[in-house]
Amino acid sequence: MSSLRPVSLVLHRVSRVLEVEFEDGSRFRLPFEYLRVHSPSAEVQGHHPDQRVVVAGKREVGIRAVEPVGHYGVRLCFDDGHDTGIYTWDILHRLGREQERNWPRYLAELEARGLSR
Numbered sequence: 001m002s003s004l005r006p007v008s009l010v011l012h013r014v015s016r017v018l019e020v021e022f023e024d025g026s027r028f029r030l031p032f033e034y035l036r037v038h039s040p041s042a043e044v045q046g047h048h049p050d051q052r053v054v055v056a057g058k059r060e061v062g063i064r065a066v067e068p069v070g071h072y073g074v075r076l077c078f079d080d081g082h083d084t085g086i087y088t089w090d091i092l093h094r095l096g097r098e099q100e101r102n103w104p105r106y107l108a109e110l111e112a113r114g115l116s117r
Helices: 032-037 089-097 099-113
Strands: 006-012 017-022 027-031 063-069 073-078 086-088
Touching: 006 063, 017 032, 017 089, 027 032, 027 089, 032 073, 032 099, 073 089, 086 089, 089 099
Parallel strands: none
Antiparallel strands: 006 017, 017 027, 063 073, 073 086
8 A cells, every 4th residue: 555645635616626635746626526426445447447438417416525534535526425435545546647548538438338428
């Protein structure tokens, strides 16, 4: 487990962004939609890469609560009822680092399946 820890975690409800700053100085603005469709939960990721689900229709999703999970992460409780993913600090950092690559890939997956945000 990484020793990377956040120094700041701010939920911006109006702009629907979770802002996370880490000890290494990296700072990410993670849209709620992005976090929801990339949830680390088995419901989204499955138990094998072939089981991953493309989640659609989450453009307006909100986060109603951020709950600490030990000293290693948070549970994000979305207003669509999804609350089973634990976002470890490593996962949040990775999602931030890979956002520019992940987001276009997600949009392409939606388009290929005829789905919308």
